[in-house]
Amino acid sequence: MTSARTIRVRGVVQGVGFRPFVYRLARANTLTGWVLNGEQGVEIFVEGADAGLEEFVRDLVAKAPPAANIAEMQVARAEPLGLLDFTIRESAHLNRPTVRVSPDLPVCDECLSELLDSSNRRFHYPYINCTNCGPRYTVILGLPYDRPNTTMNSWPLDAFCSAEYSDPDNRRFHAQPVACPECGPLYFLHTGKQIDGGKDVIAKAAAMLRDGKILAVKGLGGYHLACDARNAPTVAQLRERKFRKERPFALMVRNLSIARTIVELTEDSEQLLTGVARPIVLAPAKVEFPEVAPGNNELGVMLPYTPLHHLLFEQGAPEILVMTSANRSSEPIAYEDEDALRSLAEIADAFLVGERPIARRVDDSVVRAGTFGPAILRRSRGYAPAAVITLPSQQPILALGADLKNAVTLVVNGQAFVSQHIGDLDHFSAFRAFQETSRDLLAMYEVRLDELLVVHDAHPQYRSTTHALSLPVPGRLAVQHHRAHIASVLAERGDWDTRVAGVSFDGTGYGDDGTIWGGEIFGGTLRSGFQRVAHLRPALLPGGDAAARYPVQAAAGFLSQLETLPDLCAHPFDFPSRYRTARELIDRKVRCFQTTSMGRLFDTVAALVGFTREITYEGQAAIWLEQLAKRSMTSASYPFPFVENELDFRPLLSAVIADRRRGESPQKIARSFQRAVAEGLARALREVCSAESMETVVLSGGVFQNELLLQNLKPLLERNRLQVWTNHAVPANDGGISLGQAALAAFAGVK
Ligand SMILES: [Zn+2]
Ligand SMILES: [Zn+2]
Incomplete structure (x- = not known):
């Protein structure tokens, strides 16, 4: 008995060996018919014996190629056509593509x-x-x-x-x-004016790395700067030439067993490390590499993922290499040859340049096996541009994200594609990359501006906002920053209706009332929106967003709320004169803004225990404080009361100051502070959740990249029988904002 089926498969099914797999599977089951790449996904027609058809349909999912990701499969009965063989047909191009790029x-x-x-x-x-x-x-x-x-x-x-x-x-x-x-295409080695195209260029490059040279190496999504991680003078030279003072460098190691010798890997982190995305995995260091990650007891490690990387190690490169995105300071990664050769000329001793052009820049991704599961800190190669979720929106939506750690999201036919990490838009080249990436996504999915809903942050001065306002589109929507963070977690889970207590803790975001928010608790659902129900007690921020660069400046604003203060420019605090200047701004009520930023509270405490200089990368003081805290085992804590829907930091800061004056160690103070934040938040959540009968807590925003805080929070929330949801598919930092914006916009439209 002969029957037939038409099958449509959607998901990541193009460019991953899916059609040949279908072909082989059909032949193995003695079926005839065809397969093609349509714009709605892979389309299959098969006919033959019922048993063969059944097995075919079952194995289509069960035995799919490792890189394929089937999101949806529709099987329908069809009339047999009496076909004699199974063929792979040419791709069809009819409507807007909905296939997903691998x-x-x-x-x-x-x-x-x-x-x-x-x-x-x-x-x-x-x-x-x-x-x-x-x-x-x-x-x-x-x-x-x-x-x-x-x-x-x-x-x-x-x-x-x-x-x-x-x-x-x-x-x-x-x-x-x-x-x-x-x-x-081939690889060439550029050294000075020489260009070498011989068969042994990779061996020569490996030898240069062994000799302590810095190489620019063209990879998949851009150039890396590579050098021997054990050669401290070379790594120091790389820092100096790259104008990168303290931010950690990523390492690439020859294989998993070498990775195990330098970092502590759990089963979960090994899975991330060897997974198909091959990201940089953050893990506790077992070995110290001077200059690689100054003052940080975590290392970022990845395994080779291109044939070139394997060859470099095979041909004698040092087994642990610094492999950092090639750029100057915090500009986007270089990916075009001419640009790389020009902009990296002062940094690299030689260039290993492959001829195959890179269509678009894609950085390495950064992940960690966290307390609540995998956490993505930078979502890029290996993850982008996979669709993250499906949203109920027929209108295409372009969500532009925030200005720091920018990524954009395009929703087309209800599928949300989150772009690769773009960077900080105050750099001109990153802003250009932001425009290119938006255009690129729109072109790939054939979305026209005149049908687009553009979503942007509510901050009127963000570059992404002014860009949104300049686009000739029929619809625009502003979404408040911290609501977008909460929405990103719920969107990831496809949960539109669970009422949650959403905690959004980060550095800064523009609030409903025009003040600087960042320590917010909301109640609500993705579908109906979120109401602010509690927050950090407001403090002042002298100098506004600029205070983010100087912990002592943030400290001036928070400490101005205390009744009595010692002289913080004296020992043991030793605040620099910037603190005094900031206090004068407050006293004269000049350029002072109200803030509820939790990130700035962390900065304040970092300043009180010794981080009194300027930071050199975003979040540095908070990371420093977390590392410091990990060196103490104290179970002490500080008071951080929740009164009338406000977390009051004043008793907390007074206690920190008193301990510091008493000569308590910075490690112990840092640890007690981390515990106090967890306890204060847990208390706040218990009250908020019982008042509004909610059982689920959502945590998002940059502050929740702090693993110690999450570890402290977990048992406290469990004790209160609250379940906790965090980000897994997009970052908890501002890299996840665009997905949250898109989700809120999708529901704003269908209300
Ligand atoms: Zn060939
Ligand atoms: Zn292969």
């Missing part, structure tokens, strides 16, 4: 063993790849995903590659970036 994939085991096999045609060829591995998002110029639409379009396949490309039984069948040393 993130880039790490080199697979099969390609890796060919790479190291001297009898293989692609022996030591840094661009080896197949349908299970290799570049995707970083080579795609347009959809559908076919070779002419990739940055490989200027390398015609030779007979060898072409034969593999057209053989459905080969794992390179329709592998769009396929190439070999005869027909594909």
Whole structure:
């Protein structure tokens, strides 16, 4: 008995070897029909015996290629057509594409063993790849995903590659970036005026790394600066040349066993480290590398993910390399050759440059196995541009995020695509990247401006806001910063109706009343919106947002709320004169803003226990304070009462000052402070939740990247029988804002 089925599969199913897999599966079950890449996903028609059809449908999901991610599958009965064979049809291009572009994939085991096999045609060829591995998002110029639409379009396949490309039984069948040393792009080593294109350029580059040189290495989504992590003078030189004073550098290690020797890895962090996204994983350091992560007892470690990385190690590069995004200071990562050669000329001793162009810049992602599960700190390569969720919106939405740690979200046909990490928009080049990325997403999904709802932060002076206002679009919506944080967690979970207590703790965001918020508790649902129900007691912020750079300036604003204060410019506080200047602003009521920022409260305490200088990267003082606290085991705490819906920091700060004057160690004070914040928040949540009969707490905002705070909070909230939801798919920091904005906009539209 012959029957037939039409099957439509949506999700990440293009560019991951899905069609050849379907072909092989159909043949294995003696079915005929066809498969094609449609704009609605992969479309399949199969006919044959019922048993074969059943097995086919079951294995379609059960045995799908590792990189495929099936979001939805529709199976319908159809009339058999009496087809004689199974074929892979050409891609169809009819309406707006809804297929999902695959993130880039790490080199697979099969390609890796060919790479190291001297009898293989692609022996030591840094661009080896197949349908299970290799570049995707970083080579795609347009959809559908076919070779002419990739940055490989200027390398015609030779007979060898072409034969593999057209053989459905080969794992390179329709592998769009396929190439070999005869027909594909190559790597060159630029040293001074010399350009070396010989077969041994990677060995030469590895030797330079061994000799303590700094190399700019072109990778998947941009250039890295690489050097020997054990060579402290070289790492110090890299810092100096890069104008990067203290921010930690990421490490790339040869393999997992070496990773285990330098950081403490849990099962969860190993899973992240070896997972298909191959991110940088933050973990406690076992070994100190001077200059790599000054004053930080965590290291960021990743494994090699491109064939080139494997080759560098194979050919003798040091087994632990600094591998940091190539840029000056905090500009976006360099990805175009000319730009890299020019802008990195003063930093790199040599350049290892591959010919394959990079379609768009995509940084390494940064993650951590956290107290409440995996936490993404920077979402980029390996994750972007996968769709994060489905939202009930037929109108396309472009959400522009916030100005720090910017990422944008495009919602098209209800699917929310969150872009790669872009950066801080006050840098001109990051702002340009922000515009490019928005345009790029709109073009890829063929969304026109005249049908678009644009969502932006409520801050009137954000660059992303002024950009939103300049776009010729039919609809615009401003979303308050901290509500967007809470919405991002609920959106990730697809939970639109659970009433939650949403805690949004971060540095700064523009509040409903025009003051600077950042220590907020909301009640509500994603569908109906969030009402502010509690917050940190307001303090002052002299100099406004600029105070974020100087912990003592933030301290001036918070400490001005205390009745009595010792001379903080004297020992043991030793505040610099900036503190006095800030106090004068307060006394004269000049350029002082009201704030409920929890981030600035952390800065204040950091200043009181010794961090009195300027910070050199966002969140530095809070991270410093967390690291300091980890060195004490005290179970002491400070009073942080919750009175009339306000967390009152005054008794807390008075106690910190008293302990410090008594000569208590900064570690112990830092630890007691972290505990006090957790206890104060837990008390506030108990009250808020029982008053409004809520059982679920959402935690988001940059402050919740603090693992110690989460560890302290967990048992306290469990004791109160409150379940806790945090971000897993997008960052808790401002990198997650655009998803929350998009979600709130989707519901604002359907009310
Ligand atoms: Zn492969
Ligand atoms: Zn070839």
